[in-house]
Amino acid sequence: MIRDITLGQYYPGSSWIHKLDPRVKILATLLYIVALFVIHKFSGFIVAFVALEAVIIISKVPRKFIWRGLKPVLLIIAFTLLINMFMIKGEVLWQMGFLHITREGLRTAAFMGIRLVLLIIGSSMLTLTTRPIGLTDGIEALLSPFKKLGLPAHELAMMMTIALRFIPTLLEETDKIIKAQQARGADFESGNILRRAKALVPILVPLFISAFRIAQDLAMAMEARCYGGSVKRTRMNEMKMGSRDLVAALLFMVFLALIILQRVFMG
Amino acid sequence: MEFIKADKLTFEYKKTNDAGQEISTEAIKGVSFSIEKGSFVAIIGQNGSGKSTLAKNMNALLIPTTGKMYVDGIDTSDLTRLWDVRQRVAMVFQNPDNQIVSAIVEDDVAFGPENIGVDPAEIRQRVDAALSGVEMSDYRKKAPHLLSGGQKQKIAIAGAVAMEPECIVFDEPTAMLDPAGRQEVLNVIRKLNARGITAILITHFMEEAAQADQILVMDNGEIKMEGSPKEIFRRADELKAFCLDVPAPVALASALREKGIELPEDILTTEVLVEELIK
């Protein structure tokens, strides 16, 4: 069911990972993603895999939960794999008509697959272990140096908070609208692409209207709660770096060092 | 002491039509009333009678087109005092989903105090107190979309309470809830009122209005009736003309009177009716 999607959701907990400063986690995640693209040997993925595994174990987030977050993007992963498998030229292993699989294609496909899975699980560990407010506060803090250049750091962060809050609400709404139109005999599953695209209109129009209504209501509610007041905003949970964050940063440095060493000496 | 005072207040919604002309519709037509500090006032009226518009004029979400609205003596059209008005009068809306900003309950409750620059340690205290006040402390780390409608509405109320307002306007907070949720929300409203918060409740449910100290009946942008529940619900025929009703015990008492059974005029609740009948 559409409501089972967990991508971008927070899994409440009080693990060591949960307690880390969001800024540390955001930076680490960004660097981790860069590292995944630096890796060009399977041995490098083993390092990344072990590191990710360690994070998952320490965070105590159930694997089923992580797995469910991966499910919606499986299709994209499968698509990437197929494209790579069939499109890359090289030593032909198998051929049928114009379709062929090459050794290079297979290798690249496996590479991309592992990279994507590690990337998605890795970045979902950030959202799973960081409360949304922490995430947006972290982003706001990291972006604030750019405020002087006119970047609306706070507004961006607020937009993210609201997006995270309303993803489940809009999914539920979509579910309801789909069912209501199905009850009126709408068919979303047969016909060619054009017909299917047209069949989406009865879902999209009510969904947009719904989204606008939510936006209007929410803007009103936020205004009523003094959002945008002239005084300086404060935060209930202020971000503070502690010894825990230092340890995490050091461990992460070790991970990066391993990746770089692997690239330099095994490349 | 009067806390909210409307003086010949009118409000017009302005809209531009396809031809580019401005059309205005008068949603409120010159109403004057006052609400005492600490009281519990219900506003009833059919859909489109202007109740919601009136409510939004009480905390400067809307500013009167002509006439005045005063909150604690502050003229709401004085934009320099906007935040003073909104800190004094908080608001809870109809749709429980569309007023919760954050994906974690306690972060949402903290939103208001954060906006007005309250010290972090004090925000923590206010959030804890507000959540325990609505009996939702156990849910403070939960995601709002996993809660029931009634629970969400209690979170919205906690968010209002954490601003430490003197008055809360409830704009049909029970309209989208099931009977259990409605009961819970109403209990919370009464509890807050007992603690001295002025409560203004807009509702379609007559039995909810019957629990207020004072009722305002709105129709077509005007206040048509004003009085205690006993005074208002005695006038069933007039209410009917405004598409409203009376609570069941009131209806039964009047049916019995028609059958020749003598009952006092001011029966409002089941308890009193039963008591009178078994005398």
Next chain:
Amino acid sequence: MIEVKNLTHIYSEDLPHQQKALEDVSFTAGDGEFVGIIGHTGSGKSTLLQHLNGLLKPKTGTIIVDGLDITDKKTSMIEVRKKVGLVFQYPEYQLFEETVAKDVAFGPKNLGLSQEEIDERVRQSITAVGLDYDAIKNMSPFELSGGQKRRVAIAGVIAMNPDVLILDEPTAGLNPKAHQDILNLVTGIHGQGNRTVILVSHNMNDIARICDRVLVMDKGRLAMNGTPKEVFAREEELKSMGLALPDAAEITSRLRKAGMNINEICLTIEEAAEEIAKVRK
């Protein structure tokens, strides 16, 4: 005629949070019958409704509408939708067309009817929900008032001319007069022809007053099935399920407990007044 036999449904099967949403539910509703369904939020009511018009498939059990097994995988969904119409809660949120007439035509069109038949049904059903067809047909549904929108949405389902019409809380969020108007509309539609109407509501007064029979759902099971008088006589059980009595039944029950000699279960204020007057004279 709708026959439900041993219906069981499980959400999120094989996941740790799996839960039985329906457990061995069986009942029948005859032609022309007006059936009410009550139950606490989460009792399985809406899961049941979604089975009744094929939106959900049961784990086990069957639903047969006029001889058609709608739980059979081979049954075409269009046939199911011709037989069973479902009006969801806040149905006005599913309107999407440019004009009222086009929106109401959406359902009949999906059934593959001829243009003439569609036009005729659109006109009839808009009139049936108490709106002026000529005045409203070319208006955008989004220009209408809340109450009118809801009527248009109901017309959209009626236009499919189902044998069984199901309505989930059609009066939610309305003021007393509008609430009564929608109820009158529903009883009016029931009065014409020989349709089975199923009404889900939290409002016990409405259920008691207009239904021939009441189904009570509790924790996924069908806990009671009887006439309003039979069901509302079981006060203790209902209250243990978090359900209330109709106002008239509640007041007379309290009088009975206080020693007044009222035997009858009263469903409406008029009945209660009658009974109390008998005792007091």
